[in-house]
Amino acid sequence: MALRPAPTVRLPHGAFIPRIGLGTWPMDNAQTADAVVTAIEVGYRLFDTAQNYGNEEGVGEGIRRSGIGRAEVFVSTKFNKEFHSVNGVRQAFENSCARLGVDYIDLLTVHWPIPDQNTYDDAVRGLTQLLDEGLIKAVGVSNFKPSHLQRLFDEGLTVDVNQIQLDPRHTRDAIREVHGEHGIRTMSWSPIGRDSGLREEPVIVELATKYGKTPSQIILSWHVQQGFIAIPKASSRLHLEENLDIFDFELSEDEVQQLLAMDTGETDILQPETFGH
Ligand SMILES: NC(=O)c1ccc[n+]([C@@H]2O[C@H](COP(=O)([O-])OP(=O)(O)OC[C@H]3O[C@@H](n4cnc5c(N)ncnc54)[C@H](OP(=O)(O)O)[C@@H]3O)[C@@H](O)[C@H]2O)c1
DSSP: OOOOOOOOOOOTTEEEESOOOOOOOTOOOOHHHHHHHHHHHTTOOOOEEEETTTTTHHHHHHHHHHHHHHGGGGEEEOGGGGGSHHHHHHHHHHHHHHHHHHHHHEEESSOOTTTTOOOHHHHHHHHHHHHHHHHHHEEEEEEEOHHHHHHHHHOOOOOOOEEOOOTTTTTHHHHHHHHHHOOOOOEEESSSSSTTTGOOOOHHHHHHHHTOOHHHHHHHHHHHHHHHHOOBBSHHHHHHHHHHOTOOOOOOHHHHHHHHOOOOOSTTOOOOOTTOO
């Protein structure tokens, strides 16, 4: 089944990003290339990868194998802490371009802030230079907390996207409030909660029955209705189709709130003070 590509949303620096994309962790290069080819057939135009996933080559191969034009797809990738400097980011960009087989990157992202190293601001400075030169279309950070973003603001830096772990059990209110105040787009990783636990929650199962949709579709609609960009990972054609086929119904405001009320706090999410690369 070929679906209409997801609607896009404008990022602060002007790029347009699809509201649903394909997450590629933890697939290897061969699995990623196959998934990207199928996803493009289905209607996906946004692909999320990272240096750390070891599958940027697979994303590039899938795009080329599909025959789609470079300008038709939005490529998101991320780099590790050894590149957290102005010159380092340029090197990370060149490395990712070589692995992806592209000459520009739509969204390049600081994967983790690594507060102990404390040079994530230089990384964002490096990204801003690449943006000014037209080599990337948007500046990304990931797993940043309010204090990390505040430091960027204090230094006159701005970003387009913060990619964070976010689902109805982890609604991340404090960081989303900062995003809202500064026009930063929220990109949700593990948007459907990774394992099946969230998808089996009675509230979600009931809504799935009500709308004739699957639990994953209910959760993904919840993300996009609130303006988040979601990047569910899926390997089968069935899951890929399901996750994109969410733009023909809407949860009510009460139902959006019902899912927000499932929040269990932030104690079991990965913390950038103790995790990152
Ligand atoms: N920035 C970061 O630090 C960070 C960290 C982690 C992840 N990410 C990104 O976020 C992406 C998504 O996160 P995630 O993979 O952790 O979690 P997720 O997307 O919430 O969940 C993926 C799991 O859900 C299954 N699934 C997908 N669609 C489904 C459907 N319609 N029905 C039932 N099951 C379905 C997948 O199975 P199948 O594969 O069998 O379809 C897979 O096991 C990653 O791939 C990666 O790109 C970023």
